[in-house]
Amino acid sequence: MENAFGQPxxxxxxxxxxxxxxxxxxxxxxxxxxxxxxxxxxxNLLDEASEEATxxxxxxxxxxxxxxxxxxxxxxxxxxxxxxxxDTVDLVVVAVGLMGDQFEKEDDAALxxxxxxxxxxxxxxxxxxxxxxxxxxxxxxxLVMSSVAAVRVRRSTYLxxxxxxxLDRLCEGMADSLEGTGxxxxxxxxxxxxxxxxxxxxxxxxxxxxxxxxxxxxKGLANGDPVIWSPPILRYLFAVLRHLPRSLWRKVMDR
Amino acid sequence: MTRTALSGWGRTSTSYADVVSPNNESDIATTLATSPGVIxxxxxxxxxxxxxxxxGVVLSNRDLNGIGPIDADGVVTVGAGVSIDELLAQSIPRGxxxxxxxxxxxxxxxxxxxxxxxxxxxxxxxxxxxxxxxMRLVTPTGPVTVSPEVDAELFxxxxxxxxxxxxxxxxxxxxxxxxxxxxxxxxxxxANLDAVMSAMALGDNAYRYSVAWVDCMSRGKHMGRAILTRxxxxxxxxxxxxxxxxxxxxxLVVPFDAPSGLLNPLSVRVFNEVWFRSAPRHEERExxxxxxxxxxxxGVRDWNRLYGRxxxxxxxxxxxxxxxxxxxxAVDLLSSSKVASFLAVLKRFGPANRGPLSxxxxxxxxxxxxxxxSSKLSAILDRLDELVLEGAGRVYLxxxxxxxxxxxxxxxxxxxxxxxxxxxxxPEHRMSSDLARRLDLxxx
Numbered sequence: 001m002e003n004a005f006g007q008p009x010x011x012x013x014x015x016x017x018x019x020x021x022x023x024x025x026x027x028x029x030x031x032x033x034x035x036x037x038x039x040x041x042x043x044n045l046l047d048e049a050s051e052e053a054t055x056x057x058x059x060x061x062x063x064x065x066x067x068x069x070x071x072x073x074x075x076x077x078x079x080x081x082x083x084x085x086x087d088t089v090d091l092v093v094v095a096v097g098l099m100g101d102q103f104e105k106e107d108d109a110a111l112x113x114x115x116x117x118x119x120x121x122x123x124x125x126x127x128x129x130x131x132x133x134x135x136x137x138x139x140x141x142x143l144v145m146s147s148v149a150a151v152r153v154r155r156s157t158y159l160x161x162x163x164x165x166x167l168d169r170l171c172e173g174m175a176d177s178l179e180g181t182g183x184x185x186x187x188x189x190x191x192x193x194x195x196x197x198x199x200x201x202x203x204x205x206x207x208x209x210x211x212x213x214x215x216x217x218x219k220g221l222a223n224g225d226p227v228i229w230s231p232p233i234l235r236y237l238f239a240v241l242r243h244l245p246r247s248l249w250r251k252v253m254d255r
Numbered sequence: 256m257t258r259t260a261l262s263g264w265g266r267t268s269t270s271y272a273d274v275v276s277p278n279n280e281s282d283i284a285t286t287l288a289t290s291p292g293v294i295x296x297x298x299x300x301x302x303x304x305x306x307x308x309x310x311g312v313v314l315s316n317r318d319l320n321g322i323g324p325i326d327a328d329g330v331v332t333v334g335a336g337v338s339i340d341e342l343l344a345q346s347i348p349r350g351x352x353x354x355x356x357x358x359x360x361x362x363x364x365x366x367x368x369x370x371x372x373x374x375x376x377x378x379x380x381x382x383x384x385x386x387x388x389x390m391r392l393v394t395p396t397g398p399v400t401v402s403p404e405v406d407a408e409l410f411x412x413x414x415x416x417x418x419x420x421x422x423x424x425x426x427x428x429x430x431x432x433x434x435x436x437x438x439x440x441x442x443x444x445x446a447n448l449d450a451v452m453s454a455m456a457l458g459d460n461a462y463r464y465s466v467a468w469v470d471c472m473s474r475g476k477h478m479g480r481a482i483l484t485r486x487x488x489x490x491x492x493x494x495x496x497x498x499x500x501x502x503x504x505x506x507l508v509v510p511f512d513a514p515s516g517l518l519n520p521l522s523v524r525v526f527n528e529v530w531f532r533s534a535p536r537h538e539e540r541e542x543x544x545x546x547x548x549x550x551x552x553x554g555v556r557d558w559n560r561l562y563g564r565x566x567x568x569x570x571x572x573x574x575x576x577x578x579x580x581x582x583x584x585a586v587d588l589l590s591s592s593k594v595a596s597f598l599a600v601l602k603r604f605g606p607a608n609r610g611p612l613s614x615x616x617x618x619x620x621x622x623x624x625x626x627x628x629s630s631k632l633s634a635i636l637d638r639l640d641e642l643v644l645e646g647a648g649r650v651y652l653x654x655x656x657x658x659x660x661x662x663x664x665x666x667x668x669x670x671x672x673x674x675x676x677x678x679x680x681x682p683e684h685r686m687s688s689d690l691a692r693r694l695d696l697x698x699x
Contacts, residue, residue, distance in 0.1 A: 001693040004267035004303060004568050004656030005633040009693065031633070032659055088309075088692060138258065138271055138310020139689075182258065182271030182309050219630045223515075223565050 001090060002141070006221030007031040008090030012081040013038050014126055015068070015096035017045035019195035020145065022052060023210040024093065024217055029056040031218075033091075037081045039064040068096045068118040074125035082133055089137065091221075092130045094123050095145040099160045099197050112159055119163035124170060131174065134183040142185040143217070144171050148234055151189065152242045155254045175226055188217055190230040206231055261296070261313060263303045264559050266566030267627055267656050270307040270689055278318035283393040283422050286314060287685055294688040295422045297363030298338060301370065302569045303656025304689035305417040311687065316365045319424050325351055329430035330388065335365030335423040340553075343545075344501040351430035352488070352545070354386035358600075360502060360550050365423040370653035371414035371613045373620075375464035375549070378603040382615055384414040385608060387428045394421035394680040407609075412676040415612035417652050419677060419686045419696060435497040437489040438464065438548040442538040444531070448479025448586055451601065452579060452619075455483065459603050463487050464548070467601040470527045471589045471623065472520070479586045481601065482534040489542055502546040505556040515563030518626045523595040530598065562626050570636055571622035571651040573604055573615060578646030582619050585639055589623065592635050597624040611669035611676075614651045622654065633657065652690065660695040674698055 002008045009032050013021050016038030029036060036058040040046045043065060050061040062084040066077040082089055098118040105111040127142065134140035149161035150168035168187060175185040192198055192207040213230045220228030229235040244252065258271035274296075277283045287293055292311035299306055306313070316336035322345055323332040329351050333342055339353055340360035346352065355367075355374045362372065368390065373382045380386070389402035392413065401410040413420045441462070445451040451467050459465045462485035469481040491497050552558060559567070574581040582601070589596050600622040604615040625632060640662045643650060649666035650658055664670055677686070677698050684698045691697045 001304065001309070001689045002268070003658075003693060004265065004566075004627065006268070007633065007657075034660075136310075180258065180260070180271065182269075215630065218633075222627055222630070222633065 001088065001139070003032055006141070006224065008033055008141070010035040010085050010087055010090045011037070011093070012085060012089060012091070013093045013095060014077070014081070014123075015094065015145075016040045016063075017042055017049050018095050018097065018197065019210050020190070020193060020213055021093060021095040022049050023214040025049065025053050026056040027214050027218060028091070029053045029058040033057075034059040035085055035087065036061045037064065037084045038062075039066055039077055039081055041065070041067055068098070068122040069114060071117060071121045071125050074122050075129045078126050078129040078133070089134065089140050091141045091143060092134070093143045093145070094126060094130075096123050096126070097145065097160075097164075097197065099157070102157050102159055105159055115159040116163045119160060120166045123167055127171070127174065131178070131183070135178070135181045138182040140183050141221075142183070143221075144185065144187050146171070146187045146189050148189050148191045148229075148238060151238045152249065155250060184224070186220060186224070186226055186228060188213070188220070188228045188230065189234065191234050206234060206237070259313075261299070261307055262566075263305070263307065263656060264300050265302040265568050265656055266559055266562070267568060268304065270304065270309040272308050272311055272313040274313050274315055276315040276318045280391070280393050280398045280424055283314065283424065284398065286312060287393065287395045287422070290685065292687040293422070293685055294691075295335075295365060295369075295418045297336060297366035298361050300357075300359060300362045300366065301417070302654045304693060305370075305652060306366075307689040308687055309689055314422055316363055316422070319365070321425070325349060325430060329432060330427065331430060332425055332427040333364050334425050335368075336363050338363050339367070340502065346430055347433070347436055347501045347545070348499050350432055350434065350499060352433045354380060354429060354431050355383045356549050358550060359552050360546075361553065364426045364428075365418075368414060368423055368426055369416065369418040371608070371610055371615075372653070373604070373615050375466045375602065377615055378459050378465065378605045379463050381605055381608060382414070382613065383428075384411070384610055384613065387426055390426045391424045392421040393424060395683060395685040396680050398424075408676055409680060411609045412611055412673050414608065414610035415614055415652065416673060417612075417690055418688065419691055420680060421686060433488050433499075434490045435488070435494055436499050436545050437494060437497070437542040438486040438545060439489045439493060439540040440484055440486040440538070440543045440548060441540065442535050443483045444534050444536045445481050445483055447477055448481070448583055451479065451481035451483055452582065455601070455603055459485065465603065468530075469586065469599040469601050469621070470531055471586050471596040471599045472524045472527050474590050478590055479583070480531060482531065484548070486543070486548055493540075494542060502544075502550065502553070505553055507554060508556040509558055509560040511560065513561050513563050515565045515626075516628060518562055518595055518597070519628075520593055520595045523597055527598060565627040567624055567626045568632070568636070568656050569622060569624050569654040570639060571620060571654045572639070572643045572648050573618060573620035573651070574643060574646040574648030575616055575618040577618075578648060579619055581642055581646030581648060582621050584642050585621060588635065588638060588642070592631060594629045594632055594635060595626055599623045611672040612652070612667055614649065614653075616648065618648075620651075622651075652694075655690070658694060660693070663694045670696075
């Protein structure tokens with residue numbers, strides 16, 4: 001069971017090899033997580049991440065390999081993760097995502113579709129299975145990694161931002177659907193974070209490190225905020241930015 | 256099926272469960288036989304997750320509400336769902352008081368036994384366990400009457416087990432005789448923690464009741480400044496005129512959640528300052544009503560809402576006398592880390608009883624109220640756990656919402672004895688709670 005600070009004892013991370021997911025897993029293992037199941041694409045990175053989780057205090061760490069391009073596989077992945085926990089699941093983190101270079105992809109039907117699949121379709125399928133299982137259990141939390149890019153989609157990252165926007169809005173509705181079930185869903189909207197995924201992007205204002213995001217997520221788990229912004233000031237900044245006239249928005253965001 | 260939202264008194268998490276309110280033992284036995292997981296719940300005054308079972312069945316004991324006659328020795332049998340408030344309403348006019356009372360009257364007898372509650376008189380009278388003659392318990396293997404003579408193992412294992420040995424249906428206990436509804440209270444304002452601890456170590460045995468309220472926000476030479484109040488029941492000859500009236504209901508109500516953050520380091524510091532200054536430097540034999548002295552928190556209904564939506568955690572630990580430095584280290588850690596902490600409660604404990612999960616240990620106990628909000632709080636409490644363990648102490652489960660199973664096992668070395676009893680009366684592991692799942696107490 002999670003404790004009063006929302007720190008889980010059992011944890012599933014879908015997309016468990018991303019930098020933010022790894023940072024969060026370490027922190028949760030150091031807190032209370034004794035059973036961790038990490039699902040990801042790369043066997044090598046999964047092994048690295050699970051070794052890390054063990055070092056930070058998890059007693060049992062298991063892994064599941066999957067490819068988020070295959071939506072039909074999402075149900076199997078979630079089922080396998082729950083089976084490997086073999087107990088009440090306290091927290092499921094959905095950190096599956098793919099950014100890449102927008103300009104390489106925007107004119108390529110296959111590549112553009114792939115961004116939508118990995119950032120939207122696969123997570124939605126996985127969330128459906130997760131939701132069903134947690135509601136049956138009567139407790140648990142889902143933490144979905146969204147992005148400020150989903151709040152207002154930019155020209156330079158519209159494939160990624162647009163897919164995340166779909167996921168973000170869908171999760172708002174799913175969170176409401178969970179009222180009264182004992183399960184809750186929290187969205188995380190980080191700004192630009194220095195990670196492998198964002199390598200090469202210009203350093204925009206309010207760029208943070210993985211540690212800052214993890215810190216804000218830990219705080220959000222304790223407070224139960226339905227949307228966790230990182231850094232928190234982005235909540236207010238985007239309250240303004242999302243209503244800027246488009247010409248101004250383009251100038252501000254895509255200089 | 257619609258589930259009911261429940262939370263502990265600290266309101267840190269909401270848990271959904273099916274709630275049933277049986278009023279007889281056979282219905283309780285049926286519930287135990289047909290549900291995969293059950294926990295009993297009284298008035299929901301445990302602070303954390305002891306009376307929660309997410310996705311399971313929560314059995315309200317409030318319809319187990321009979322109060323039997325009080326015999327000439329003060330022995331009475333009450334339903335497990337009867338609150339101390341309801342019992343006192345009957346007993347005080349007849350000249351009887353409960354042998355042990357918590358800081359609120361709003362706890363049921365079942366809850367009091369499950370937590371093995373203590374009061375301001377633990378250093379003299381021990382916890383509630385020492386005043387219970389027998390009790391009825393519906394276990395998953397059937398209803399039983401237990402006492403120190405009949406299945407003593409199960410009797411003792413039930414005190415402090417937070418409801419995990421079965422559903423209590425009635426409790427037979429011995430009340431204490433009182434002549435008046437007043438307590439004669441001595442008050443002392445003490446400049447720091449050393450002063451209050453030595454005053455208590457030297458003087459507490461002269462009083463039946465003793466408690467100190469400690470300010471955990473002041474630093475330096477005033478660190479741990481405190482108001483010590485100690486009292487004895489007033490006899491008729493102590494007072495010009497005497498009465499025996501039962502306590503009155505709260506006049507004040509907190510009607511809605513205060514904004515989270517209302518209780519922050521600054522506002523708490525100001526409150527603590529005002530409170531400290533407003534107490535008399537020294538006062539002797541001041542007559543106070545039973546409620547003023549014993550149940551100050553009952554003056555404001557739903558006071559937990561003052562902590563806002565995020566809620567608060569209470570941290571109560573005890574350490575043996577030889578580890579009195581742990582109390583100093585704990586107050587030092589809190590006052591230096593600048594998390595808001597409301598007045599802490601410091602008490603002396605008398606000897607431990609035979610219950611394997613009973614909380615009190617002879618020595619000191621300190622209870623702290625801490626609003627959730629500071630991102631440091633979780634780590635500070637983990638550090639406190641370590642200090643308490645180094646001092647061979649333990650944390651009180653009735654207050655706990657965040658202890659780890661490893662620390663719990665280290666703090667309660669007789670956990671194995673409890674689990675052996677639980678295995679005997681609950682081989683299918685029907686009795687469970689969110690606390691039990693968190694601390695690995697369900698059995699396997």
